[in-house]
Amino acid sequence: MEANGLTENEKIRAMVMIYGQQYTISGTETTEHMQQVAAIVDKKMREIHSVNPNLNTSALAVLTAVNTIHEYIKLQEKYETLEEEFKQLKD
Amino acid sequence: MEANGLTENEKIRAMVMIYGQQYTISGTETTEHMQQVAAIVDKKMREIHSVNPNLNTSALAVLTAVNTIHEYIKLQEKYETLEEEFKQLKD
Numbered sequence: 445m446e447a448n449g450l451t452e453n454e455k456i457r458a459m460v461m462i463y464g465q466q467y468t469i470s471g472t473e474t475t476e477h478m479q480q481v482a483a484i485v486d487k488k489m490r491e492i493h494s495v496n497p498n499l500n501t502s503a504l505a506v507l508t509a510v511n512t513i514h515e516y517i518k519l520q521e522k523y524e525t526l527e528e529e530f531k532q533l534k535d
Numbered sequence: 536m537e538a539n540g541l542t543e544n545e546k547i548r549a550m551v552m553i554y555g556q557q558y559t560i561s562g563t564e565t566t567e568h569m570q571q572v573a574a575i576v577d578k579k580m581r582e583i584h585s586v587n588p589n590l591n592t593s594a595l596a597v598l599t600a601v602n603t604i605h606e607y608i609k610l611q612e613k614y615e616t617l618e619e620e621f622k623q624l625k626d
Contacts, residue, residue: 465593469601484604485597485604488604503556503558506580507558510572510573510576514562514564515607517568517571519610519611523614526618530624533624533625
């Protein structure tokens with residue numbers, strides 16, 4: 445999925461609403477998947493806003509990205525651990 | 536890791552720079568981890584900017600969050616597949 449407006453012809457484009465703003469996202473995924481992703485980002489921004497009502501949209505989005513990257517790294521570590529256990533079990 | 540300025544005493548606070556803006560993030564992780572996460576977000580925002588130079592900071596941050604959630608979902612699916620294979624191998 446690419447976050448750009450200049451999409452290639454074979455890509456699916458979806459108009460999504462995130463925190464009251466419309467964005468065009470494109471990718472090879474389904475429109476449903478893109479809407480689901482947008483809804484998660486919207487929800488996370490609103491959660492951070494409820495704790496920090498003074499933050500602007502940009503800061504909310506940056507901190508949403510920060511939290512998500514953190515969660516991604518944690519999941520990646522968990523994946524690598526499981527992969528290692530899997531290999532040992534196979535051998 | 537929590538993206539807020541109102542941290543509890545036991546939490547570590549880190550000042551990070553993302554796309555030219557300073558943020559305070561807090562969590563139970565090391566400062567190094569938080570700096571690493573911030574550097575990834577900064578890099579991703581700059582990558583999207585290079586493809587879409589007309590987007591403002593807020594849109595860049597939102598689209599970075601969108602891409603990251605997308606990648607997280609994909610990794611989660613991969614994890615669940617591996618977990619299933621692991622269970623079958625154990626039984």
